[in-house]
Amino acid sequence: MKLRICHLYPDVLNLYGDRGNILCMRKRLEDRGIACEIMPLRIGETADLTRYDLFFIGGGQDFEQEVLLEDLRKGKKEELKAAVEDGRTFLCICGGYQMMGHYYETADGMRCPFLGAIDFHTVGARRRMIGNYAFSLSETSGGSTVVGFENHSGRTMLGPGVEPLGTVLRGYGNNGEDGTEGVRYHNVFGTYSHGPVLPKNPAFCDRILETALQRRYGEASLAPLAVPFEKAAHEAALAQVKLRRKPRRGRSSAWL
Amino acid sequence: MRRKEQKTGPYRQTPTSLRDLTAVTVCKAVRAGLRLLGRGGTALPGKAALFLSPKVLETVSDGMEIFVVTGTNGKTTTAGILAQALAESGRDVLINSSGANLLSGITAEFACDTDLHGRPRRRWAVVECDEGALRQAVPLLHPRVILVTNLFRDQLDRYGEVMQTLDRIRAGIPAADSGDRCTVCLNADDSLVSSLAESPAASSTGPVLQGKRFRIRRFGLGPLTAQDRISENADAQYCIRCGARYEYRYHTFAHLGGFFCPECGYKRVRPETEVTEVLAADADSVTVRMRTADAEQAAGNTKRQEVRIGLPALYNVYNAAGAVCAWQAAGLPAEEILQTLPLAEGSFGRMERFDVSGRQVRMILAKNPAGCDQALSYLEGYAEPYRLALGLNDRTADGHDISWIWDADFEKIASDPGITECLVTGDRAEDMCLRMVYAGMPAGKIRMVKEEKELLEQIERGGEQRERREPGEAGAPEEPVLILVNYTVMLQLRETLRRRSGKRAFWENSERQEEGTGGQVCASRSGKGGTE
Numbered sequence: 001m002k003l004r005i006c007h008l009y010p011d012v013l014n015l016y017g018d019r020g021n022i023l024c025m026r027k028r029l030e031d032r033g034i035a036c037e038i039m040p041l042r043i044g045e046t047a048d049l050t051r052y053d054l055f056f057i058g059g060g061q062d063f064e065q066e067v068l069l070e071d072l073r074k075g076k077k078e079e080l081k082a083a084v085e086d087g088r089t090f091l092c093i094c095g096g097y098q099m100m101g102h103y104y105e106t107a108d109g110m111r112c113p114f115l116g117a118i119d120f121h122t123v124g125a126r127r128r129m130i131g132n133y134a135f136s137l138s139e140t141s142g143g144s145t146v147v148g149f150e151n152h153s154g155r156t157m158l159g160p161g162v163e164p165l166g167t168v169l170r171g172y173g174n175n176g177e178d179g180t181e182g183v184r185y186h187n188v189f190g191t192y193s194h195g196p197v198l199p200k201n202p203a204f205c206d207r208i209l210e211t212a213l214q215r216r217y218g219e220a221s222l223a224p225l226a227v228p229f230e231k232a233a234h235e236a237a238l239a240q241v242k243l244r245r246k247p248r249r250g251r252s253s254a255w256l
Numbered sequence: 257m258r259r260k261e262q263k264t265g266p267y268r269q270t271p272t273s274l275r276d277l278t279a280v281t282v283c284k285a286v287r288a289g290l291r292l293l294g295r296g297g298t299a300l301p302g303k304a305a306l307f308l309s310p311k312v313l314e315t316v317s318d319g320m321e322i323f324v325v326t327g328t329n330g331k332t333t334t335a336g337i338l339a340q341a342l343a344e345s346g347r348d349v350l351i352n353s354s355g356a357n358l359l360s361g362i363t364a365e366f367a368c369d370t371d372l373h374g375r376p377r378r379r380w381a382v383v384e385c386d387e388g389a390l391r392q393a394v395p396l397l398h399p400r401v402i403l404v405t406n407l408f409r410d411q412l413d414r415y416g417e418v419m420q421t422l423d424r425i426r427a428g429i430p431a432a433d434s435g436d437r438c439t440v441c442l443n444a445d446d447s448l449v450s451s452l453a454e455s456p457a458a459s460s461t462g463p464v465l466q467g468k469r470f471r472i473r474r475f476g477l478g479p480l481t482a483q484d485r486i487s488e489n490a491d492a493q494y495c496i497r498c499g500a501r502y503e504y505r506y507h508t509f510a511h512l513g514g515f516f517c518p519e520c521g522y523k524r525v526r527p528e529t530e531v532t533e534v535l536a537a538d539a540d541s542v543t544v545r546m547r548t549a550d551a552e553q554a555a556g557n558t559k560r561q562e563v564r565i566g567l568p569a570l571y572n573v574y575n576a577a578g579a580v581c582a583w584q585a586a587g588l589p590a591e592e593i594l595q596t597l598p599l600a601e602g603s604f605g606r607m608e609r610f611d612v613s614g615r616q617v618r619m620i621l622a623k624n625p626a627g628c629d630q631a632l633s634y635l636e637g638y639a640e641p642y643r644l645a646l647g648l649n650d651r652t653a654d655g656h657d658i659s660w661i662w663d664a665d666f667e668k669i670a671s672d673p674g675i676t677e678c679l680v681t682g683d684r685a686e687d688m689c690l691r692m693v694y695a696g697m698p699a700g701k702i703r704m705v706k707e708e709k710e711l712l713e714q715i716e717r718g719g720e721q722r723e724r725r726e727p728g729e730a731g732a733p734e735e736p737v738l739i740l741v742n743y744t745v746m747l748q749l750r751e752t753l754r755r756r757s758g759k760r761a762f763w764e765n766s767e768r769q770e771e772g773t774g775g776q777v778c779a780s781r782s783g784k785g786g787t788e
Contacts (some may be wrong), residue, residue, distance in 0.1 A: 011493055015417070017662030023694055039366065043494075043501070067499045071657045126394055131656060147655050229693045232704075234687040240683075 002035040003212055006052040008096070009060070012068050016151070018058030018093050024205050025054070031225055034213075043071045049079045054089045054212040057096030061192065069112070072099075077115055084117045089212035090188040093197065097182065098122045098154055118185045119159030121170020128153045130247045133193075135181040136239045141165055141189065142207035145202055147237040148193030156192075158183060165191055170241045187191035187211050200233045228229030272315055272374035277522035279309035280316060283367040283543040290710070302360030305367050313359070314396040316366040316374060320350075322381045322397050323582055326390055326425060327449070329627045330355070330575045333567070334405055335384040336603040337579040345470055348378035353604070355747070357386045387421050390428025402429055403441040403582045406574065408489050408510060418491050422448050422735030424499045429470070439585035441578065444476035444527035445512040445514060451496045454522075475581035476528035477573060479506035480534050482706040491626070497522045509570060509633070510626045529581040531573055532560065540636060541566050541598070542573055542602040548590045559590070566600040567607055569634040571627070576600070605746040610757040613716045616736040617757075619750060623654065623742045628664035631740055640653060641674045645715065646692070647745030648682040654743050659685050661691045670695035676735065680704050681711050682745045712752060715739075 007022055012159065022038060029036040041047055049055075060068070072080075084090065084100075092100055101120040104112045130151045137144050146166065155175035158164060164174065165182030173181035182191035189208055191197060198205040206222050213220035272280070283305035290300065301484060305312050325335045335351055337488045342349040352365040385393050392560040394402070409418050427450065427566040443449045453472045490513040494501055500519035507513035516523035533545040543564045565576045576597055583593040594642055602608040602618075624627035635644070650658045669675065670692060678701050679710055680688045685704050692702055715737050741749060 014663075016657065017659035020694070023662075028606065053733035067494050070499075134433070149513070149659060151657060164787075196659055196662050199662075199694060200687070229686070229690045229699070233690040236684070236686040 001056060003029055004037045005039045005054045005056060007038055007058045008055055009068055011042045013058040013060040013096055015059050016194035017196045022056060022199040024198035028205055032223055043067060049083050053216050058124045059096060060093030063110060081117045082116060084186060084188055086185050087215055089208060092190040094152055094192050100190055104154060118183055119162050120156055122154040122156045123156050125153050128246045128255040129172035129176055131171055134169040134238060135166040135173060136169055137166040140202060141184050147186045147234055147241060148195040148205050150192045152192055165189060166177060198237055202227050202230045214217045275309045276315040277374045279305040279312040280367045280370055282308060284363055287368055299360045302364030305363050306360055308399055308767040311396060311518055313363045315368055316370050316376060317397050320376050320377060320381050321381060324383045324385050324399040325401045326385045328389050328408040328410045330405040330571060331384045332604060333606050334575045334578050335382045336516045337576060338582060339382045341596045342380050345592040346580050347380050350378045350381040350660045352383055357384045359391045362393055377674045390425060391431055394428050395431040399438055401439050401441060401582045401585045402432060403407060403578055404449045405578055406443050410624040426452060427632045432532050439471040439473055443584050444474035444524055445508060447492050447496060447515045472587045473581050474525055474575040475529040476527040477508050478530055478532045495520060495522055509630060529577050531577050540568055542568060544573055550726050564598045567602060569630055571630040573596045581614050585614045605750045610753045612753055612756050619739045621746050622740050625660045625663035632665060632668045635738060641676050641735055643677045644675050645679040645737055645739040646688050647741035648684045648688045649742060649744045650684050653745045658687055664693060666695035670697040678702050679714055681706060
């Protein structure tokens, strides 16, 4: 068996250790004897996207996202939308997640059009939503608990009937109001969780891999792997999150 | 080469206003109180002073010649090199401790160094300034030189992204006196930092230096060795002017090097201070050939000389070049600082050495991916077997976001057989262990030690089976321990190691140093050297 992963824009969407997710997917496939091909697709490059089973899109800086949007408009936009409708698996983090929606509206009303692959949009807020957080995945995405780190000023509003990825246990999630986190649409997993999210949440990683393998091979059952370090890191992060009612906000004073 | 400063303080003749004097006195009293309690307090005394008189820093630094050092990495080391050179050349110098690089901390350091009338006691000062505090501190300090070391992603939850940090610096510099009074020293190899010298029309992020004209000097490294292609994680791959992808004639590390934009022509400018060749490098020092141009002379009149820098690793070559650049920008003769570079010592957890019960311990601060990658390159080149200790906290001063450990290239060292054991500590030790497993470190070598007491025992004794160890095995008596930690782990662990090895606390170093202790002067955080 073999899975082909396309890493979109690794040259710009490369903040917050998100490449750890690629390392994690590869390791968990290879540990089970499943081959894994990873193809980075940078700005200005083109490829036949129908070759790939799984697409990964990370988060980036605002300045660099402008460069990226221009590249999307040059044709990738339609190809990616087709891949979503075709049931290919996507893992989209933070900026990459926002990009799947209709648009991003800045705090002063400027609208930045995005892919529009899924019915949701994001509105910029003054206060950044930052901190360790936890959410439980919905049943369609496996039902396990996920711990991660969120850092976004955009508040995401899902369209009517659009299913979130999970329910916030502690932290802000999509917008800090409705208790939803991320999006699940066809085989697209969208989340605000950095961390990186997958290494500490191996059950979530396996769920994503199974989804992609399912589509490619019609069936997928991944053998369990021993995860002592993963479990320790997951539990330590969860214990820390639970101590908090609200995520800590960044303060810049250094008291000695 | 030590010489007496002709003029001794105070350097301001006008009287201090009652309000400022009150602020200064309260500041001193609060600090004395904290010291009695055994605390190194740097922020609270300054906050008290600022509450009473928001602009007191201007009064207590009036008449001084000040270097301001800012940027993501290398601030503390560069400031240390400058302070050492000032002290060694017989000049009175005040330096703020690295924990005190916000307005409150800087204010406290200056206020507490005044005489009874609130007038500064020293002529020179080197101020390490947080990028965000630049805008508040610079208009009060009236610096002679502002040095910007580099810009990398750092503590993203706190500082925001790299471009925001750049904008903060861009806003901070114009607060200085323009014209001949202030010179801005920029890293020529860093496309982000270099853009600070761009003309307003060319900028994508607003007016540069707000129309004020500054003298600009640059420092950088020439094409030294063949390097790999720019890493996928570099913080600036696209032109800040036009958005095209940079090309590089050569790289030094991260996004630093001989960049140029094929579209708009924005490119590295040849710096006045340039390291043209690395002649030798080992675990303790680097010897380079450096080209310097004297400030008052024409650019054509340059000198190349061989310089030994008493600190290892390429990033310290940048720090040394930056310090030389700033030194000349202040109109001081290059020879003075070049003579003191061999004496440079790792200060305050930056490549700092300790002798703990006969065991060599070196502490390396690594708090963001660029700095960490450089530290890892240093470890990669380490020839002897060693034990590695990693420490990761996620407290406020560290940034709560620890995801950057996945952007740092631990793969470089993880499968190195020279590492006999990997101790892991800190609030987020579990995350660090997981990172090391992913990097390829054999699980059997990884050992989580959350308690500091136990960690110290491990460092000192080298494991339970010490007696049976052969040389080259984990914990053999001669085996050094290299400690890679982020900020608050460093603060805590350094204090413990300091006590064990008999070094002084950083605030005790402001006491007058013995004459003729050479390099010791600068190891002090408030190096007052030479003068009576």
